[in-house]
Amino acid sequence: MRELSDEEIQALLDAGKPEAMPDGNHIEDFQLYQNLYQSLAEDDTEIPDRFASKVSTELYYQKERKAALAHRIINGSLAIGLFALAFVALRVFGFSTTFMPEFLLQNKAFLFVGAMALLVIAATTVESLLQKKSLASVDL
């Protein structure tokens, strides 16, 4: 009787037809292949607890961090723009000499601090509004 090759034995097992295996000296090889197939099909995959939850939560925080970064860039640009405008306004209209009360004229740092405070309030308000908008679109 013709011996079956490795290729033929594998093909029979892949086709799920071990009963079609003819008798012969290849039976030892066939049994080895059967044992091998059984071992290869054993699933020892370990998945950490709540992996899918962790991944989607991490993804959510990544999106949050990205959104926060975008907001900071917008706020920073806004602040720089307002500073520039304030500077131009001071130069062009000469606030320090014509419109400001006496005590401001004596201390220009007061103007600077006041402008900074206004900018911080504006930036915080804009950022919190944007954050509220972004949180509303997240559905975990």
Next chain:
Amino acid sequence: MTSDQQLVQDVLNGDASSFKVLAHQYERLVFSIVGKLVGQPKEEVEDICQEVFFTVYKKLKTFKFQSKLSTWITSIAYNQALDHIRKNRPDLAELEGNEWENADSQTPETLLTAANEADFVKQQVAKLPAKYKLVITLFHLQEMSIKEIAAAMESNEGAVKVLLFRARKLLKEQLAQYTLETKHT
């Protein structure tokens, strides 16, 4: 519309809970590929799997269902695991065919470190080059077809059949050696 198509659509519409469902549905597939290819430590495997799902999320809008979602995710997991191996174990990533088969000779001592046949097979599979591990895992564990495996590996069916045949033939020969040694002891 299939359940996968609906799921992808929901994720693209911004529904984060749908992404959690998708991750849960495919975590076993991703962990079996990355786990088999990278091996240990577990923390490293988990980090790579997490990166795989981040990539899936980022690239999901480019997925047009030209293949199954599982095939596409397999391809991402394989490539990311392979990148990791290339950086950390280039010997396993690059060895091919005869070069690997000749390099992998067994001594009776190494044969007898396994507790049983299944354990021995696992040890031997862990020593295979990445491509061989992948075809063995996808075919025997994930029960994917040769066509799907070829699509995931961006290869052709003939090449996958050759890889599968050679890996199993070598594993069978090693198993024969192991059986012989355990009979003698």
